[in-house]
Amino acid sequence: MTNNATHLKHGRRDFLKGLGAASAAVVGATTLPGKALATATDRKPRYGMLIDTRKCVGCHACSVSCRSENNVPMGKHRSWVEYIEKGTFPDVSLNFLPRLCNQCSEPQCVSVCPANATHIRDDGIVVIDPDTCIGCKYCIQACPYDARFLNPETGAADKCDFCVDRLAQGMEPACVASCFNKARIFGDLNDPDSGISRMIASNAVSVLRPEMGTKPNVFYIGIDYADEHDIRFQKQYIRVTTHRDGNARR
Amino acid sequence: MKPDPRKQETPTGLSRRGFLTLCAATGAGAAMPWRSFKAASRGLKVPAHSWSRGEVIPSTCNMCVNRCGIKCHVVDGVLEKIDGDIRNPKTAGGTCAKGQAGVMALYDPDRITHPMIRVGARGEGKWRRASWEEAFEYTADKIDKIIGKYGPEGLLFSSCTDLTEVFFIKFGKYLGTPNFARHATLCLASRNVGYFATMGSVPDADLVNAKYILMFGANRMESFELPHNRDLIAGLQNGARLVVIDPRMTVTASKGEWLPIRPRTDMALTLALMHVLIMEDLYDRDFVASVTTGFEELKAHVARYTPEWAQQETGIPARTIIKMAREMAAAAPAVVVYPGRRSSWYTNDAQFRRTLPMLMALLGAFDTRGASFFNAGKVKLGSFDWELEPVEVAPRFDGFDEENFPLAHHEDGGYINLRDTILNGTGKYPVKGWMLYKQNTLASVADSAKTLRMMETMDFICAIDIQPSQTAWMADIILPETLYLERLDPLWTPAGTTKYVGIRQPVVKPQGEAKTLLEILQGLGAALDKRREFETPLADVFNFTMEDYIDAQLKKLPIDRATLVKDGMWIPPGQGLKLGEYRNGNQKFKTPSGKIEFVSERFRRNGYDPLPVYEPVVEEPGKQRLVTGRYAWFTHASNQNNIWLNAIHPENEVWINPDLAEEKDIEDGEYVKVRSPVGEVRIKAYVTPRIRKDTVFITHGFGTNSAGQTTLYGKGAADQVLMEDRADTISNNQALHETFVEIVKL
Numbered sequence: 001m002t003n004n005a006t007h008l009k010h011g012r013r014d015f016l017k018g019l020g021a022a023s024a025a026v027v028g029a030t031t032l033p034g035k036a037l038a039t040a041t042d043r044k045p046r047y048g049m050l051i052d053t054r055k056c057v058g059c060h061a062c063s064v065s066c067r068s069e070n071n072v073p074m075g076k077h078r079s080w081v082e083y084i085e086k087g088t089f090p091d092v093s094l095n096f097l098p099r100l101c102n103q104c105s106e107p108q109c110v111s112v113c114p115a116n117a118t119h120i121r122d123d124g125i126v127v128i129d130p131d132t133c134i135g136c137k138y139c140i141q142a143c144p145y146d147a148r149f150l151n152p153e154t155g156a157a158d159k160c161d162f163c164v165d166r167l168a169q170g171m172e173p174a175c176v177a178s179c180f181n182k183a184r185i186f187g188d189l190n191d192p193d194s195g196i197s198r199m200i201a202s203n204a205v206s207v208l209r210p211e212m213g214t215k216p217n218v219f220y221i222g223i224d225y226a227d228e229h230d231i232r233f234q235k236q237y238i239r240v241t242t243h244r245d246g247n248a249r250r
Numbered sequence: 251m252k253p254d255p256r257k258q259e260t261p262t263g264l265s266r267r268g269f270l271t272l273c274a275a276t277g278a279g280a281a282m283p284w285r286s287f288k289a290a291s292r293g294l295k296v297p298a299h300s301w302s303r304g305e306v307i308p309s310t311c312n313m314c315v316n317r318c319g320i321k322c323h324v325v326d327g328v329l330e331k332i333d334g335d336i337r338n339p340k341t342a343g344g345t346c347a348k349g350q351a352g353v354m355a356l357y358d359p360d361r362i363t364h365p366m367i368r369v370g371a372r373g374e375g376k377w378r379r380a381s382w383e384e385a386f387e388y389t390a391d392k393i394d395k396i397i398g399k400y401g402p403e404g405l406l407f408s409s410c411t412d413l414t415e416v417f418f419i420k421f422g423k424y425l426g427t428p429n430f431a432r433h434a435t436l437c438l439a440s441r442n443v444g445y446f447a448t449m450g451s452v453p454d455a456d457l458v459n460a461k462y463i464l465m466f467g468a469n470r471m472e473s474f475e476l477p478h479n480r481d482l483i484a485g486l487q488n489g490a491r492l493v494v495i496d497p498r499m500t501v502t503a504s505k506g507e508w509l510p511i512r513p514r515t516d517m518a519l520t521l522a523l524m525h526v527l528i529m530e531d532l533y534d535r536d537f538v539a540s541v542t543t544g545f546e547e548l549k550a551h552v553a554r555y556t557p558e559w560a561q562q563e564t565g566i567p568a569r570t571i572i573k574m575a576r577e578m579a580a581a582a583p584a585v586v587v588y589p590g591r592r593s594s595w596y597t598n599d600a601q602f603r604r605t606l607p608m609l610m611a612l613l614g615a616f617d618t619r620g621a622s623f624f625n626a627g628k629v630k631l632g633s634f635d636w637e638l639e640p641v642e643v644a645p646r647f648d649g650f651d652e653e654n655f656p657l658a659h660h661e662d663g664g665y666i667n668l669r670d671t672i673l674n675g676t677g678k679y680p681v682k683g684w685m686l687y688k689q690n691t692l693a694s695v696a697d698s699a700k701t702l703r704m705m706e707t708m709d710f711i712c713a714i715d716i717q718p719s720q721t722a723w724m725a726d727i728i729l730p731e732t733l734y735l736e737r738l739d740p741l742w743t744p745a746g747t748t749k750y751v752g753i754r755q756p757v758v759k760p761q762g763e764a765k766t767l768l769e770i771l772q773g774l775g776a777a778l779d780k781r782r783e784f785e786t787p788l789a790d791v792f793n794f795t796m797e798d799y800i801d802a803q804l805k806k807l808p809i810d811r812a813t814l815v816k817d818g819m820w821i822p823p824g825q826g827l828k829l830g831e832y833r834n835g836n837q838k839f840k841t842p843s844g845k846i847e848f849v850s851e852r853f854r855r856n857g858y859d860p861l862p863v864y865e866p867v868v869e870e871p872g873k874q875r876l877v878t879g880r881y882a883w884f885t886h887a888s889n890q891n892n893i894w895l896n897a898i899h900p901e902n903e904v905w906i907n908p909d910l911a912e913e914k915d916i917e918d919g920e921y922v923k924v925r926s927p928v929g930e931v932r933i934k935a936y937v938t939p940r941i942r943k944d945t946v947f948i949t950h951g952f953g954t955n956s957a958g959q960t961t962l963y964g965k966g967a968a969d970q971v972l973m974e975d976r977a978d979t980i981s982n983n984q985a986l987h988e989t990f991v992e993i994v995k996l
Contacts, residue, residue, distance in 0.1 A: 055483050057471040057501050059882035064350035064894050068331050074897060089907060089939035094504035169301040177333055180344030180474075181483040237908070237939060243898045 045188040046105075046124035047162055048217035049176070050196050050205065051098050053224070055183035058083055058096035060243065062175035062184070066100075069163055069174035075245075076149045078160040079175050083241040084226050095224035098184070099242075100175070101126065101147040101160035102208065102216030109139035109148060109157075118157065124189075124217060125164060130156035144212045162186070189217060308335055308818020310742070310754035312734030313348035313355065314885040315411055316340075316476045317742060319819055320349060322735065322757040329353055329735060329758050335818060339748035339825070340476045347883040351894040355733060356761065360717055360891060360960055362730040363762020372705065373724045375957050380727075382763060382773060389727055390777035392710040393425075396683040397782065402426030403644040404680060406668070409433075409687040413739040413754065414767045417792070418687045418714075420636070421771045424784065424791045428643040429681060431663030436694050439664075439983035441593035443657050444603025447850045450840030451624060453607075454746050455586040457481035459620035462581035463492045464574075466516050466606070468590040469500040472882040475591055477747060491581070493574065495519065497877060498905065498947050499940035510942050512565040513875045513987060514596050514867045519571065520605035521864060522560030525552040526575035527612045534582060534614025540835060542611050544849030544861075551861045563867070582613040584620025595877075595987045600657075600980040601862040604850065608862075611846045617832040624832065629743040629751050629822055632805035634794075641785050647677040655982050656856040664982035665695040666975045669704045682709040687767065688731070692720040693887030693951055696973035696984055697928050714770060717891060718958030720968075729770050736760040738796045741803045741814070750821045751807065753800075753814045768796055858980055873990035874910070874946045876926065878969045887951035891962040902966035903936035905947040906993060911937040914995050923994040924948070924967070928974055931967035932996070946991060948972070 058081050066072060066079035082097040107126050110118050117132035118139060128139075133156035140148040140157060151158035163173035171177065176184040187196035199205075199221075206223050207216040226238050304325030311318045311332075319338030323331040332352050336343035355361075365385035370376030380388065396404045407422035408431045409415050415432075422430060434442070445452040457463060458481045470479045482502075486492060492506025497513045511519065527533045528549050538545050557568035564571075578585050587610040593599050607622075615621040645651060648671040650664050658664070671677045684705075692698050698720075705711060705724050713722035714729045722728050739754040765773070775788030800811055809820045831837040838844035842851040854860035869875070880886075883895045890896060904924055906916060916922055918937035923930055924946070931953060941947055952966030969986075976985040 055487070057479070057483070057505070057882065059471070059474075060347040060898050061345055061350060063898065064347040064883075065345070067894055068350050068353050074893065085938065085940065087939060089909070089942070090508065090510045092499055092508070092939045094499060094501065094940065165301055171301065174331070174333075177343060178345045178350060180341065180346065180480055182342075182344075239938070 044122055044190060046190045046217065047167075047186065048103065048124070048189040048196060048219065049100070049162070049173075050185045050199050050219045050221065052183045052185070052199075052221040053096055053098070054222040055181040056081070056096040056098055057181065059180070061178040061180065062098055063243070065174040065178035066160070069166070072158075073151060073153055076151065076158070077244050078147075078158070080242055080244050083239075083243070084224050085239040085241070086224075086226070086236060088237060093224065095222075097220075097223065097225060098175075099145070099147070100218060102145055102214065102218045103160075103162065105215035105217060106213060108142040108144065108212070108214060112138045112142040114138065125162050126159075127161050127164065128157050128159065130154045130158075133157050144209050144214060145216075304330065307755070307757040308753075309735070309757055310739070310752045310818075311345070311349045311352060312412070312754065313346075313352050313889065314474065316474055317413075317744070317752060317754075318345060318349060318476060319752060320345065320352075321818070324757055327758060329356055337821070338752075338819065339750055339821060340744060340746075342480070344480065346474060347895060347898065348885055348889060348892075351883075351889065351892050352733075352735060354892050354894045355716075355889065356735050356758070358717065358892065360958060361733075361761060361764075362716065362718060362722075362728055362958075363760075363764050364730060365763070366728045366730075368726050372711075372726070373955065375723065377728075382765065385727060385729060386773045386777040389712050389729070389774055390781055392712070392726070393683060393774075393778060394781040396709055397425070400680055400682055401644070403428060403647065405429065405683040405685060406431065406681050407685045407687075408663075408689040408691060410689045412688065413742055415687065416740070417768055417771055418685075420791060421775070421788070422685070423643070424638070424641055424786055424788060425778075426641050426643055426785070428646050429648070429663070429668075430661055431665055431668060431689075432661070433689075434659060434662040435594075435664040435666075435977075435981070435983050437592050437594060437983070439593075439658065439662060440595075440599035440978040440981040441589055441591070441603045442659070443600040443978075443981040443983075444593075445589060445607055446840075447600075447657065447847070447852045448604050448607040448841070449611075449846045452589050453610075453616065453622035454625050455481075455588055455622050456620050456747075457485040457490070457586060458488065459584060460485050460490050460586040461584040461620060462578050463490055463506070463586045463588060464495070464578065464609075465492065465502065465506075465588045466495045466590055467595070467879075468494075468588050469496075469502045469879060471501040471505060473591070473880040474882070481747075491577070497875075497942045497945040498879070500879065501882070509566055509570070512563065512867070512942070513877065513945055515560075515564040517598070517602040517605055517862060517864050518555070518560045518563035519566060520602070520609050521552055521555035521862070522557045522564075522568075522571050523575045523578070523609055524548070524605070524612055525555045525560075526557060526572050527579060527609075528552060530575070530579075532575065532579035533612040537583075537614030537616070537833070538612065541616075541832065541839070542846045542848055543843045544847055547861060548608070548848040555864065563864075578613055583615045583618045585610075585613050585615040586620070586622055587613070587615065589622075594978075594984045597976050597978055597985045597988060598865055599978045599983060599985065601859065604853075605862050607846060608848055611848070616846075617829055619829065623827060623829055624837075625745050625747075625827075628745045629749050630806065631741055631743055631751070631803040632807070634799050634802040636791070638786050638791060645678065647671065647679050647681050649678075650982060655980070657852060657858075657980055658982050664977060664984070665691065665701075666977040666984050667982060669695070669700055669975070672704050672707055673700065682707070684708050684711045686711070686713040686715070686721060686725065688715055688888075690719040690721045690887045692724065692955070693968065693970060695975075696970055696986055696989075697975040698968060698970045699929060700975060701970075714767065716764070718956045720887070720954050720956050723954075723956035723958055730762070730764040731770065732756075732760045732764045732766050736764065737766045738800070740796070741800055747827065749825055750819050751809070751814065752819045755815055755818075766796070768792065869944065870990040873992050874944055875987060876924075876969065876972055876989045876991045877945055877947050877987045878950050878973075879947065881949055884949070884951055890951040891954070891959040893961050896961045896965075900965055901934060902949045902952040903934045904967075904993070905936050905938055905941045907941050907943040907945075908937050908939055910943050910993065911935065914993055916993070916995055921996055923996055924972060924991050925994055926972040926974065926989050926991045928989075929971040931971055933967040935993075946993065 148159045176186045187194040205219040318341045319335030334343040334345040365380040366377040494503035557571040561568040648668040711725040713725035715722040948969040953968030976988040
């Protein structure tokens with residue numbers, strides 16, 4: 001596939017002799033904001049998302065719904081799905097990792113911005129003011145999740161904002177609304193009774209790259225994550241297909 | 251101007267009510283420039299849209315055949331976003347990537363929005379724009395000439411399943427032709443014949459409550475069939491075991507246990523499973539005694555099909571087969587032996603499909619919770635009274651009839667034998683005109699070189715389509731139809747676990763001069779009436795509006811059209827299923843014996859093996875079996891050209907097992923040649939352990955010959971170029987997985 005952001009493959013020998021068994025993915029320890037925040041007196045919402053990858057079938061409804069809702073230019077992505085293939089025939093696993101901006105509580109993109117064009121709203125959503133943004137791309141470099149891009153139409157940095165337009169109308173983000181299997185739960189992490197808080201409290205959840213200290217507010221259940229580190233240290237076939245490079249803007 | 255939402259705070263706390271209500275309030279303020287999706291897709295600067303303006307119109311999706319409930323957000327006459335309809339019992343608000351890309355389909359720059367008449371050679375791509383008046387006269391002239399020379403039976407009508415297809419078929423019938431070719435024999439005809447003979451109908455499945463789900467090739471998580479794909483996830487969440495039998499690891503297989511079976515040996519597995527159930531006395535004695543016939547014959551028949559024998563055939567270890575049978579028996583009756591949908595695999599497919607309800611019956615896994623069941627009945631729509639006598643017609647030209655295919659559905663036609671009949675000149679009479687309605691034969695029927703040759707024999711080809719598909723590109727005239735977002739369609743009602751009446755209605759005005767199928771047939775009928783006296787004037791046949799048609803459908807229901815238009819659907823009281831009527835004998839199966847027939851009386855009467863006999867598989871050494879299938883973002887060969895969907899997967903690949911790639915020294919991502927007895931293509935290699943070494947996979951719908959499909963043109967390769975033209979011997983369903991190909995390093 002041309003549209004692989006990363007195609008991670010071992011030497012053919014290793015690949016054939018691959019260990020087969022899927023090994024532990026590089027994911028962080030369980031974070032339980034529900035518990036920590038349940039006692040908070042502050043009732044301001046902090047929006048977050050929980051993605052149950054066991055229910056995800058990688059259908060890309062979220063990706064296209066996001067493109068339609070947010071008018072994302074071709075070749076750029078606010079929301080995408082990674083296919084992660086591991087193993088040796090016939091012991092193969094295929095898992096899906098829907099990706100979006102993690103709406104971090106400690107976002108590196110905000111701290112590096114020289115123009116103060118990006119900030120955390122009171123409800124926790126990290127937003128960009130395209131009129132203030134000078135297009136220096138510092139934030140794009142700083143983001144450990146590759147969630148930001150330079151929008152060629154506005155000249156400003158761009159990324160997922162949990163569909164703030166829809167939220168203002170009392171609607172769920174487009175990716176959440178379109179998900180057939182309800183693999184995505186959106187809601188207020190500060191409210192211990194919200195669906196998302198209850199799910200987080202009662203399940204083993206993880207975040208992407210917790211070692212970066214960014215404190216993401218996008219949580220996952222049943223994650224299988226792979227990056228360059230895995231292929232370097234694990235002797236097995238791993239392929240990550242992101243479906244991000246197809247049909248770049250013409 | 252609307253305030254920039256990015257600087258605005260959202261209201262604190264989203265109430266559940268807020269989530270459930272789509273806000274359709276129209277705000278005051280200056281008109282926003284409408285965003286052009288053509289511009290957007292090409293990367294021009296366009297403003298983001300606003301949910302605070304415009305209206306939300308409920309309708310029914312048509313990006314595939316599932317007909318999900320949608321809500322269309324329209325601002326100043328422009329469709330800006332499609333959301334799922336949360337009230338829809340089948341979808342509960344979900345849509346898929348294709349449903350979302352309906353917006354792009356509507357504003358696709360490649361859409362045909364005015365009639366086009368070919369001026370160059372066929373397929374050369376030279377067209378001129380015509381008015382509708384000219385288009386009708388031109389088409390009527392050609393049809394009239396064919397009728398004059400060959401009679402109305404000189405016309406072939408090809409169509410794909412849709413709500414309006416009935417009009418196209420009626421048009422052909424009142425012209426007086428018996429020659430139709432429909433979707434079923436490209437898809438599920440063999441499954442239907444197998445199930446109908448065994449138990450009278452194809453059952454639905456209670457996947458939510460099943461404890462064990464066995465799927466043969468069915469790929470519900472990429473090839474959606476609602477609500478089954480949602481139910482399957484719900485079932486897995488409820489702890490169901492899913493076992494998927496497939497030479498390729500599909501997304502569905504990835505969610506369960508994948509058994510990579512040697513292709514075409516599925517029947518060996520089902521027979522061996524029955525062997526174990528019977529020999530180990532694990533079958534449901536009560537169920538077998540009360541609602542089945544022919545058990546003793548079956549017992550004797552499967553005695554030779556041991557698990558050890560099946561291991562030799564399928565490559566699945568005997569101990570796995572024994573374990574499967576025991577586990578299924580332990581989970582019974584909450585077991586689903588899934589019928590599958592597209593069954594156009596092998597030439598013995600109807601016989602293989604028969605073994606699925608037989609296995610189901612041995613487990614007693616029918617008409618109870620967590621098992622297969624017959625739908626308790628859908629909402630009964632009134633039928634439109636055509637008030638016309640049927641026209642006398644000649645017998646079919648191609649011998650697809652009672653005599654040669656006694657158990658098949660003859661009106662569906664079958665492309666493989668009809669094409670051969672035309673090419674060999676062996677028909678009862680010549681067929682020289684071809685009317686196509688949203689049917690992409692070149693991309694859908696095996697061996698496209700043959701289809702091209704068949705097109706050469708035609709005096710006239712007319713395609714009614716929304717885009718210059720591979721087939722429309724070879725036509726003499728293309729009549730542009732409206733998209734599902736631009737038209738009113740007949741009402742529909744689903745069969746299955748959910749009951750409702752849905753409406754598909756226009757949410758925007760048609761692009762360009764596109765007309766609905768009904769308008770096209772009315773125009774064409776009037777032009778034909780001027781030329782020739784039909785038994786029933788065509789103008790009389792189509793002397794009604796879609797509103798009339800819908801009102802007739804609503805006659806016996808306690809709702810009116812206006813309510814449906816407003817609500818988009820009507821959900822009657824009394825949802826839910828009534829199970830047990832077949833188990834307790836109150837309901838009879840629609841088979842000669844009224845029971846589930848292990849020994850099929852219909853098959854026996856018509857000279858087919860009354861019990862499924864396994865045929866050993868013959869493979870070609872050094873070659874791989876070619877199989878095809880779907881990705882979740884494409885429907886058949888219909889929307890690979892959609893800019894948003896094509897971006898997910900711009901080019902198809904041939905899946906190759908790593909061991910085969912090593913033998914052939916093929917690197918992942920390099921272009922290879924794939925050669926079959928009927929054609930060869932150049933295609934990119936996708937080296938993956940998700941497929942057996944003796945099998946290669948190519949998805950469908952790429953390698954277009956139509957330069958009018960500007961996004962797709964030049965990308966990937968067509969599987970139909972490679973496939974040999976085989977068909978199931980009983981149902982006439984085409985058999986797409988019977989071709990062996992050679993992978994050649996370039």
